Amino acid sequence: MSSLELYPLDERLPRGERVMFNLYMITALLLFVLMMLLGLTMRMTQAEWTPVLAGMFYKIMTMHGAGMVGTMSLASTAVMWFFLRKYVSLHLWAFVSNYVLFMLGALCIIWAVFIGNFASAWTFLYPLPVHSMGLWSSGAAAAFMIGYLLIGVGMLLFYLDAAAAIIRRYGNLGRGLGLQWLFGGTIDPTHPKAVVAGTMVIIANSLGILAGAVVLVMCLINLYDPEITLNALVVKNLIYWFGHMIINATIYMGVIAVYELLPRYTGKPYGISRPFLWSWAVSTVFVIIVFPHHLLMDYAEPRWMLVMGQIISYAAGFPVFLVTAYGVLTNIHRSGLRWKMPSMLAVLALFGWAAGIVPAIIDGTISVNRVMHNTQWVPGHFHFYLLLGVLPMILTLLYHVVGSRRRAPVNSGADRTGLFLYVAGGISFCMAFLYAGHVSVARRFAVHLPEWVPTDRVGSVAAMVLILGMLVFAVRIIVGLLKAPADADPSHPAG
Amino acid sequence: MIFQNVIWAITLTGMGLVALGFVYAITQAGRPAEAAEAARVNRRSITLRRGLFLALLLLGIGIAWASLRPFPIPPQHAPLQATQVVDVIGHQWTWDVSQTHLKVGEPVEFRVTASDVNHGFAIYAPDGRIVTQTQAMPGFTNKILYTFDTPGTYRIMCLEYCGVAHTGMTTELEVAAAGDKP
Numbered sequence: 001m002s003s004l005e006l007y008p009l010d011e012r013l014p015r016g017e018r019v020m021f022n023l024y025m026i027t028a029l030l031l032f033v034l035m036m037l038l039g040l041t042m043r044m045t046q047a048e049w050t051p052v053l054a055g056m057f058y059k060i061m062t063m064h065g066a067g068m069v070g071t072m073s074l075a076s077t078a079v080m081w082f083f084l085r086k087y088v089s090l091h092l093w094a095f096v097s098n099y100v101l102f103m104l105g106a107l108c109i110i111w112a113v114f115i116g117n118f119a120s121a122w123t124f125l126y127p128l129p130v131h132s133m134g135l136w137s138s139g140a141a142a143a144f145m146i147g148y149l150l151i152g153v154g155m156l157l158f159y160l161d162a163a164a165a166i167i168r169r170y171g172n173l174g175r176g177l178g179l180q181w182l183f184g185g186t187i188d189p190t191h192p193k194a195v196v197a198g199t200m201v202i203i204a205n206s207l208g209i210l211a212g213a214v215v216l217v218m219c220l221i222n223l224y225d226p227e228i229t230l231n232a233l234v235v236k237n238l239i240y241w242f243g244h245m246i247i248n249a250t251i252y253m254g255v256i257a258v259y260e261l262l263p264r265y266t267g268k269p270y271g272i273s274r275p276f277l278w279s280w281a282v283s284t285v286f287v288i289i290v291f292p293h294h295l296l297m298d299y300a301e302p303r304w305m306l307v308m309g310q311i312i313s314y315a316a317g318f319p320v321f322l323v324t325a326y327g328v329l330t331n332i333h334r335s336g337l338r339w340k341m342p343s344m345l346a347v348l349a350l351f352g353w354a355a356g357i358v359p360a361i362i363d364g365t366i367s368v369n370r371v372m373h374n375t376q377w378v379p380g381h382f383h384f385y386l387l388l389g390v391l392p393m394i395l396t397l398l399y400h401v402v403g404s405r406r407r408a409p410v411n412s413g414a415d416r417t418g419l420f421l422y423v424a425g426g427i428s429f430c431m432a433f434l435y436a437g438h439v440s441v442a443r444r445f446a447v448h449l450p451e452w453v454p455t456d457r458v459g460s461v462a463a464m465v466l467i468l469g470m471l472v473f474a475v476r477i478i479v480g481l482l483k484a485p486a487d488a489d490p491s492h493p494a495g
Numbered sequence: 496m497i498f499q500n501v502i503w504a505i506t507l508t509g510m511g512l513v514a515l516g517f518v519y520a521i522t523q524a525g526r527p528a529e530a531a532e533a534a535r536v537n538r539r540s541i542t543l544r545r546g547l548f549l550a551l552l553l554l555g556i557g558i559a560w561a562s563l564r565p566f567p568i569p570p571q572h573a574p575l576q577a578t579q580v581v582d583v584i585g586h587q588w589t590w591d592v593s594q595t596h597l598k599v600g601e602p603v604e605f606r607v608t609a610s611d612v613n614h615g616f617a618i619y620a621p622d623g624r625i626v627t628q629t630q631a632m633p634g635f636t637n638k639i640l641y642t643f644d645t646p647g648t649y650r651i652m653c654l655e656y657c658g659v660a661h662t663g664m665t666t667e668l669e670v671a672a673a674g675d676k677p
Contacts, residue, residue: 054659061656121656127633128612133587133658232613232632266524275544297615297630299568299637307563314555322548325513329520330540336527351517358509365558367567368502371625374615374654438503440625442617444656447663451623 006264007404010086012485017085020095021078022481025398027103028075029474031067032391036470038064040463046448047456055135057446058119065122066109066144069247070151072386074102075394076253077158080201082397083194083256084162088169094161101154108147116140121444123243124148126219126235130226138223145216145223152209152216159202159209166199173199177284178277189271193259196272200284201252207288208245211238233300240294248287251353251385254393255324258346261400262328265343265409266335270327279319286316296369306366313364317357325354340409341399344419345392352388352426356381359434374444376455377437384430387466388423395473402480410480418472425466432459499624569604569640577604577640583651585614585631588660590651596669599646605639607631614664615654621647628654646672 013021038060044050045057052060081095112118118140120128129141166176174180176199181187215238222230263270292309295301328350337343359381363372372378403409436455441448448456528536569575578601582593586609597603607616609631617628618641626649629637643649653664 054662058656058659058661119659125613125655128657131587131612131658135659232634236613236632267527297628297637298632298635299571299629299639300632300635303566303568306568310563311559314559317555318548318551321513321551322544325516326540326544326547329516330537332524333520333540334523334526334528334533334536337524339525347517347521351513354517355510355513358513359506362502362506362509365562367562370567370627371499372502373628374617375625434506435503438499438506440499440619440623442652442654445662449623 004264004267004269006409007407011082011404016092017095018485020092020099021082021401024074024078024099025394025481026478027099028071028078028394029398029478031071031074031106033467033470033474035064035067035071036463036467038067040460040467043456043460043463045446046453047460048448048453049457049460052446054446055117055119058121059113059117061444062119062121062144063110063113066113066148067106068386069122069243069250070102070106070109072250072390073151073155073246074099076250076390077155079257079394079397080162080194080198080253081158082401083192083260084165084198087192087195088162088165090165091161094158098154098158101150101157105147105150105154108143108150112136112140112144112147116143118144120144123239124219125239126215126230126232127222129219130223141223142220145220149213149216152212156206156209159206162198163202163206166195166202170195173203177203177281178272179281181274181277182281187272187274187277191272193270193272193276194256196277196280197252197256197259200280200287201249204252204284204287205245205249208242208249212242212246215239215242233295233298236295236298237291237301241291244291244294245287247382247386250390251393252283252287254349254390255353257393257397257400258328258349261342261396262331262346265340265346266331266337268331268335270331275323276327279323283316283319286312286319290316293364293369296364296366297373310364310366313361317361320354320357325350338409340403340411341415341419342396342403342409345396345399348419348423349389349392349396352392353385353390356385356389356430359384371440372437374442375437376433376441376443379443380430380433380435380437383433387426387430395477398473398477398481402477402483405480405483405485410476412476414472415476418469418476420469421465422469422473425462425464425469428462429459429466432456432462497624569638571636571638575602575604575638575640577602579603581605583607583616583631585609585611585616585653585657585664587611587658588653588664590616590653590664590666592651592666592668595667596671597643598671598673598675599643600673602640602642605629605641606636607639608636609633612657613655614657615652617652617654618668619650619652620645621649630655643670646670646675 045052117136170176176195178196215235218230221228290312292305293313296306362368399410432455441452579597583605584591607629614631616631618626620626627639627641629639649668651666653661
């Protein structure tokens with residue numbers, strides 16, 4: 001269990017680690033802003049306010065999707081690393097390798113999209129990469145896929161190092177997850193939530209990344225030898241296993257920041273319990289097997305998989321609502337919470353996650369999916385829990401670290417204004433998508449019907465407000481991160 | 496009642512309840528409780544969580560049961576007993592539809608596939624709402640069984656991104672009233 005001390009000694013970053021943490025987070029903040037601007041460009045194109053041709057629109061769409069998923073992964077990995085290193089011995093080389101491979105992968109993807117014209121969406125659904133209709137070459141498609149492979153290899157290296165560290169400390173991954181206390185025994189109250197969540201992510205996301213690696217290699221072979229054709233349904237299953245896993249892992253990595261930091265602002269201990277361990281144990285299984293809810297409109301999919309997709313979508317809500325969100329609410333209730341930027345962002349994050357999965361769970365119902373699938377309902381719910389859930393989790397840690405460098409929590413008027421803009425813009429932006437989805441506005445359309453344009457305009461204005469808030473965050477945090485710590489740990493030379 | 500409006504209302508209610516829970520906790524967050532009161536609140540919160548667990552469990556089981564029986568997707572490997580059959584093939588970037596004139600009140604079997612990449616076969620009603628859809632996937636045939644209840648011009652749109660002219664991949668179905676010549 002983490003201490004209630006606001007800035008404990010074991011969280012100090014020696015020079016090398018501080019440089020890497022700064023690199024991760026400054027890169028992520030810059031990419032978030034850039035990707036948001038690409039997203040705004042798409043919404044303004046649909047709103048008929050920006051003249052972007054379809055060819056460029058779909059390139060932007062591909063970059064925005066791949067870029068946001070990759071950046072969320074990068075930043076939430078840094079969140080997991082930041083806390084996990086307090087409890088187990090992680091190697092800096094693995095953290096560095098992940099960053100280097102991410103950057104190499106990102107360069108491949110940027111080249112593939114903006115130089116090679118690759119525009120197959122971030123999901124590269126087979127066989128679209130080989131049916132470009134002359135718009136991109138096999139080389140561009142291959143560069144995109146190799147970019148993904150590089151990023152995946154980096155993440156696997158990090159997970160392998162983390163898995164080895166957990167096994168060294170706890171004996172096996174099951175004990176890291178706390179499975180030994182599911183049915184009885186006295187729970188060790190000092191067992192860290194970061195280890196439980198980290199173990200879950202290592203197990204589930206490694207499987208997802210391996211599925212991704214398999215399907216990427218299959219698609220690369222098909223690119224250069226089209227005689228070797230693939231089963232489109234099998235490929236789609238693998239892609240969504242990978243895609244669902246990698247984006248969901250960002251939530252489970254990001255939430256570690258809330259678990260660790262919120263109790264320090266409430267002053268109330270937030271220990272582990274049997275319901276908590278059960279929730280993470282079942283979430284490990286749920287998140288691995290829920291992906292068929294992306295294939296509910298593929299009627300050729302085995303019926304049991306479609307039923308599983310629906311049932312597990314419902315079941316996956318229980319741990320979120322009844323353990324994590326409820327746990328946060330009981331932790332802040334009657335606590336005398338100190339409302340500073342990190343605590344406000346932590347509460348926002350849990351609200352965004354819990355509220356955002358409501359439309360997601362509902363869309364996991366086959367009969368609902370039949371009228372909502374691939375409408376703007378889908379970006380509506382995932383933007384809700386990414387923009388108002390995962391990103392605030394990451395910002396919670398960043399504002400906390402910035403505060404720790406000057407030994408005082410951040411709480412300025414500028415930051416609060418940024419938060420107001422971010423929340424107001426974010427909720428309006430997501431609700432514009434959800435409203436549009438319920439009136440059947442299609443997603444991934446470069447050109448919209450005239451009757452769809454009003455919601456696009458609302459969404460565009462909301463996105464501008466949101467980005468203003470994000471710009472405030474980015475500037476304040478980058479400046480804060482680049483400042484030297486007010487006091488250095490004498491046992492480690494600080495830069 | 497339009498199905499999507501029901502979904503919208505349920506969603507807003509669900510998100511609203513989540514928001515209310517947060518608003519309540521936030522309004523109470525600034526008032527620290529004494530030790531005895533904190534213990535009492537803690538016991539009450541555990542009881543409340545058990546109640547919520549049970550309520551959500553029953554709700555989930557009920558909705559799953561009601562929404563999966565009968566199974567909302569027609570049998571894919573058996574005859575569907577439809578009086579009207581339409582073969583649909585998606586191509587980059589056109590629809591090949593074997594029959595575009597249909598009748599209200601008589602079941603239609605759509606057999607949907609694709610020749611090149613994945614497409615999404617969605618039927619939009621004259622009021623602009625989706626009434627049904629499936630994926631058009633190369634190598635597979637997905638079957639929809641749908642009975643139109645309103646005459647008019649229905650628009651088919653591609654809902655799976657399929658390349659640069661994805662937006663323009665549309666066609667129309669004419670659905671005639673019972674007794675009218677289709």
